[in-house]
Amino acid sequence: MITWRLLDTGPRNAAENMALDDAILEARARGLVPNTLRFLQFSPAAALVGYHQAVEQEVRLDYCHSHAIDVNRRLTGGGAILFDPSQLGWEIVAGRDEPLFRARPETLYRLLAEGAIRALRALGVEASFRPYNDIEVHGRKISGTGGTEREGAFLFQGTLLVDFDVVTMIKALRLPAEKLKDKEIVSFKQRVTCLKEELGQAPPIGEIKAAIARGFAEALGVSFTPGGLSPAEEDHLAAALPRFCATDWIHRVKRPPADQRFLTAAHKAPGGLIRIVLQADAHYRRIKQVFITGDFFAYPQRLAYDLEVALKNAPLEETALRGAVERFFGGREWFMPGVDAEDFVQALLQAGRKLDYPDFGLPAEAVNEVFTIRKPYGEVRQATALLLPYCAKPTWCAYRNEDACIECGGCTVGEAYRLARERGMRAITITNYEHLEETLTQLKAEGVESFVGSCCEAFYAKHQRDFERIGLTGALVDIDNVTCYDLGEEQEAHQGTFDKETQLKLDLLEKVLDRVAGEPLKEVGT
Amino acid sequence: MGNGMHQWRCPADRHYDAEHLWVKREGDKIVLGVTDYLQDTAGAILYVQLPAPGAEVAPGEQLLSLEAAKWVGHFNAPVAGRVIAVNEELRSRPALANEDPYGRGWSVEVRPVTDALDWDALMTAGAYRDFLRELVLEEEAGR
Numbered sequence: 086m087i088t089w090r091l092l093d094t095g096p097r098n099a100a101e102n103m104a105l106d107d108a109i110l111e112a113r114a115r116g117l118v119p120n121t122l123r124f125l126q127f128s129p130a131a132a133l134v135g136y137h138q139a140v141e142q143e144v145r146l147d148y149c150h151s152h153a154i155d156v157n158r159r160l161t162g163g164g165a166i167l168f169d170p171s172q173l174g175w176e177i178v179a180g181r182d183e184p185l186f187r188a189r190p191e192t193l194y195r196l197l198a199e200g201a202i203r204a205l206r207a208l209g210v211e212a213s214f215r216p217y218n219d220i221e222v223h224g225r226k227i228s229g230t231g232g233t234e235r236e237g238a239f240l241f242q243g244t245l246l247v248d249f250d251v252v253t254m255i256k257a258l259r260l261p262a263e264k265l266k267d268k269e270i271v272s273f274k275q276r277v278t279c280l281k282e283e284l285g286q287a288p289p290i291g292e293i294k295a296a297i298a299r300g301f302a303e304a305l306g307v308s309f310t311p312g313g314l315s316p317a318e319e320d321h322l323a324a325a326l327p328r329f330c331a332t333d334w335i336h337r338v339k340r341p342p343a344d345q346r347f348l349t350a351a352h353k354a355p356g357g358l359i360r361i362v363l364q365a366d367a368h369y370r371r372i373k374q375v376f377i378t379g380d381f382f383a384y385p386q387r388l389a390y391d392l393e394v395a396l397k398n399a400p401l402e403e404t405a406l407r408g409a410v411e412r413f414f415g416g417r418e419w420f421m422p423g424v425d426a427e428d429f430v431q432a433l434l435q436a437g438r439k440l441d442y443p444d445f446g447l448p449a450e451a452v453n454e455v456f457t458i459r460k461p462y463g464e465v466r467q468a469t470a471l472l473l474p475y476c477a478k479p480t481w482c483a484y485r486n487e488d489a490c491i492e493c494g495g496c497t498v499g500e501a502y503r504l505a506r507e508r509g510m511r512a513i514t515i516t517n518y519e520h521l522e523e524t525l526t527q528l529k530a531e532g533v534e535s536f537v538g539s540c541c542e543a544f545y546a547k548h549q550r551d552f553e554r555i556g557l558t559g560a561l562v563d564i565d566n567v568t569c570y571d572l573g574e575e576q577e578a579h580q581g582t583f584d585k586e587t588q589l590k591l592d593l594l595e596k597v598l599d600r601v602a603g604e605p606l607k608e609v610g611t
Numbered sequence: 612m613g614n615g616m617h618q619w620r621c622p623a624d625r626h627y628d629a630e631h632l633w634v635k636r637e638g639d640k641i642v643l644g645v646t647d648y649l650q651d652t653a654g655a656i657l658y659v660q661l662p663a664p665g666a667e668v669a670p671g672e673q674l675l676s677l678e679a680a681k682w683v684g685h686f687n688a689p690v691a692g693r694v695i696a697v698n699e700e701l702r703s704r705p706a707l708a709n710e711d712p713y714g715r716g717w718s719v720e721v722r723p724v725t726d727a728l729d730w731d732a733l734m735t736a737g738a739y740r741d742f743l744r745e746l747v748l749e750e751e752a753g754r
Contacts, residue, residue, distance in 0.1 A: 136676070136683045137658035162658075163681035184749040189652035190682050192750055217654070217680040231681035236671075368703070369657070398657055400706075 089179075091298055091309035092123040096170060099131035099155035100329040101322070106160050106240060107329070108314075108321035109178045114238035116180075117317045122301055122309060124294055125174035125242075131155040132257045135163045136233065139340035148256050158335055161231035161242055163218075164373065167254040168244060173290065175201060175297050176242035181234060185305070194218045194230065196304070197241045201228055204300030205245075208293065210283045215394060224387025225278040245297075246279035247287045261347050261362040261376055272376055276390055344368040348439040349453040351546035352432035356423020357381030358546055359432040367440055370401045377429070384420040391417075392429065401437040406430060438462070446600050451593050454563035456545045458552040465535050465560045468601045470528055471505040471512045472521070472538035473498050476578060476587045477564060478514070486581055488514045497589035501539070504595055508602040510537075517581035518548075525555045535559055537597055539589050543570035560601055562594045619648040619743060622713055626730060627739035632686050633713065634733055637720075640695060641728065644717040645677065645686070645708055648743055653679035656705045661697040661719060668692060668721065675718050677705065689733065692723035 094105055102125050112118040132144045132154055140146070140156060143165035149156050154167070168174065177197055179186055186193065198214050205212035205220070205227065212228075215221045220228035220243070230243035251273050255262045262269035281287040298309050314322070328334055350361040362376040375396050377389040395413045399406060407430045414426040438461045442452040445463050457465060477498050478485040490512070492499040498514065505512035515521045515538075528536060535558035545552075545561055552559070565588040569578035577583045621627065625635035631649035635642045650656060658678040668674055668688035676685045698717050701707050708716035734742060 135678070135681070137660060137678050160683065161681065162678040162683040184752065187746055188750040190680060191652065191654070194680075231683075233683040233685070235685055236687070369705075371657075398655060 087307045088119070088310050089305075089307045090119045090121040090312040092121050092312060092314070093294065094123060094125055094314070096126040096128035098129065099127060099133065099157035099168075100326060102127060102131075102174075103133075103157050103159065104322050104325040104329040105314075105318075106176070106242075107325050108318040110160070110233070110235050110238055110240045111321055112315060112318045113178045113180060114236040115317075118315050119312075120179040120307070121177070122298060123176050123178065124297070125176065126170065127155070127168045127172070127174075128170045129153050129155055130167060130169035130253070130257075131157055132165060132167050133157055133159050134165045135159055135231065136161060137338060138165060139338045140336055141342050142340055142345040143259055145257055145259060152253075152257070154253075154257055156335060157329065158337065159231070160240065161233045163229065163231040165258050166229065166244060167250075167257050169250055169253065171246075171248035171250065171287075173245045173247055173293055173297075174242060175245065175301075176240055177301070178238065178240045181237050181239050186239065190232075191217070193239075193241070194232075197232075198228075198230060198243070199304040200301030201230075201243055201245065201297060202300070203303055204293075204296040207296045207300065208280065208284065208288060210280065215391070219394065222278050222283060224385075224390040225276055227278050227280070227283070245293070246277065247290070247293065248281045249274075249277055249279040251277070259345065261364045261374060272378060276376075276393070340368065343449060345373075346440060346449060347453070348436040350432050350436035350439075351456075351542065351549070352428060352435055353546060353549040354381060354424040354428035355550075356421060359424070359428055360546075361432045361436045363433070363436045365401060365437070365440060370440065372396050372399045372401060372433075375433070377432075381421055381424045383424075385418075388419055388421070396433070401440060403430075403434060406433050406437065446596055447593075448596075451596075454590060454593055455597060456542065456561045456563070458549075458559040458561070459556065460535075460558050462560060465558055465601045467534040467603065468537045468560070468598075469510055469533050469603065470536040471501060471510050471598070472515050472524065472536055473501050473512060473589065474540055474564065474587070475514055475516045475581060476569065476583050476585065477539070477589050479586050480584055484514070486516050488516060488520070490514060496586070497591055500591050501589050501594060504591070504598055508598055510598070510602055518579050520581075521548075522551070522555065525552070525557050529555065529557045533557065535601065537562070537594070537601060539564055539594060541568040541570060541587070543568060543575075547575075560597055562590055562597055564588065565590055619646070619651060620713065621647070621736040621740050621743075623736040625713075626733035626735060627742075628689055628733055629742065630684075630686055632689065634689055634728075640720050640722045641690065641692075642717050643674070643689075643719050643721065645712055646739075647712050649684075650709045650712045650716070653677075653682065653684070655679060656708045659701055659705045659708065659718070661702055662694045664694050664697055666694045668694060674721075677708070688721065690721065690723045690728040692721040692727060694719055695722050696720040 134143045202212045218230045219226050228243045228245045232241035344367045346365045346367050348363045352359045357380045359379040364374040399409045410426050410430050439452040443449045479496050490502045492502050502512045538561045541564050569575045569583045625633045631646045656679045660676045669691045673685050674688040
């Protein structure tokens with residue numbers, strides 16, 4: 086049986102660990118060391134971007150610096166990760182000349198992940214491989230992997246979550262959880278698991294390492310002998326360390342932070358609401374990561390998590406997205422009453438279209454605060470009515486429940502009336518849901534082409550199908566402050582008896598009106 | 612022969628190396644790119660890093676890198692020379708290497724130092740096809 090080296094380099098900082106990857110890979114490529122299984126740990130915690138990523142886009146540098154979290158760049162591909170001292174890294178460095186390792190990446194990934202999967206199963210965790218390169222437990226990721234190669238040698242590494250500090254991860258990395266809301270934290274926790282959660286407590290680190298070594302020995306048919314770094318690796322480490330500490334390496338890839346966008350969408354299917362939070366690369370126009378949540382029923386329960394994984398790196402383009410979603414649903418058994426593949430396509434497209442909203446005069450950070458009915462934002466034109474919610478009038482206002490306003494200057498609604506008046510638009514205060522239906526139906530009957538309105542996202546999501554049914558094209562601007570939905574008082578609001586005051590987003594409303602109000606507008610750039 | 616071996620195109624008008632780069636002579640310069648086998652087995656290519664035009668390259672030095680499905684591949688220059696052009700379109704749309712690896716998905720143009728390129732060290736299309744066949748057989752045997 087072939088003997089490999091088992092190398093445990095203990096807790097090290099990020100630059101040392103990255104320089105060690107370089108040293109071991111180089112030594113293996115030059116035939117100076119045997120094939121190796123290395124365990125790596127980080128102290129302090131490190132935010133690590135993938136080889137081709139830009140730090141500014143992926144990492145919250147201020148947070149990392151003020152919390153003594155190292156920032157560095159991996160040799161391997163993939164996305165940014167937070168590697169904290171509770172995690173255990175494993176990596177295989179081996180020669181590509183052996184027949185076993187000459188396979189195409191897809192085959193190699195499976196083979197190499199197999200060692201870690203066997204280890205997890207031996208520890209009592211039902212782990213499986215999920216293409217391309219995750220190890221998951223009932224749909225939740227427990228280990229991510231990535232690799233690289235150099236002149237006949239390759240390095241394949243994975244992180245094993247022993248424990249999981251989701252809050253620090255969200256604070257250290259730029260993830261689709263900007264506001265650190267409870268539900269965002271829950272959302273991440275649902276998608277990721279760790280040994281501690283699966284087993285009730287984390288096994289001692291020595292036990293985990295022994296299990297991983299056994300797992301790889303079985304999967305690869307090799308045996309391990311513990312060994313240290315060779316003199317060549319020690320020399321390389323010392324020589325390479327300054328390079329891996331340097332800005333030239335860590336910030337080697339520079340890309341505008343604005344290329345990274347967070348786009349949201351809510352799509353109401355007959356069987357429930359689908360919510361999308363999408364982390365998009367605006368330059369390459371593709372999905373980096375997507376979260377799919379909602380109140381629809383799905384069997385198997387992991388369906389949405391698996392779809393999220395399948396959509397990683399998918400182009401944000403209709404044909405490709407539809408193809409990816411249809412391939413996903415076509416390849417498995419599933420059951421979702423009142424929701425089908427096309428609903429996910431529509432939800433994703435709704436989010437994806439927001440990539441282009443800045444071309445129509447909306448600030449990139451505000452694109453999620455505009456919702457549209459029937460048409461994408463760029464096609465909403467010639468709006469001649471502005472519909473405003475009574476809940477944005479003060480509770481003391483004599484006109485709060487009236488379709489009227491004297492523009493007294495006491496609230497944002499008066500300002501919105503002024504904006505409408507200046508543009509020759511009709512302003513209408515909507516006093517309850519039935520009034521909204523009547524108004525939209527009436528406007529449509531009058532031949533109005535489209536309208537602008539203001540409402541909270543929860544209201545839009547709830548009534549999306551009603552808006553579509555009535556059939557008047559429109560653009561809706563989100564509102565500020567705590568809404569009736571946040572307070573659980575939607576029933577009162579529906580009837581027009583909600584007793585709190587919300588605020589219109591006047592700056593954004595004005596930008597929307599500038600684009601879509603009144604007469605046909607000229608295209609941007611003409 | 613399993614696994615759709617025949618599906619990978621290997622045009623006869625260029626040479627190949629074992630890292631799955633193709634090399635084509637055009638007058639006094641050579642054009643390089645990644646092969647159909649590489650793009651097909653790597654999957655969707657997400658990033659391509661190209662050298663700066665004007666850079667001097669030497670055998671054993673990295674010429675370009677690309678990333679697909681979290682795998683970073685590095686490709687060394689097969690010859691000493693100067694980079695005279697890079698495919699800017701590929702840089703902004705890496706999927707071109709998947710869509711048209713021998714055409715619009717080209718990577719780099721190099722003007723080699725005179726007579727520096729040893730064409731015999733590279734594979735002809737026929738030899739490369741045999742090389743791929745060998746890889747596939749090994750892969751199948753390893754399963």
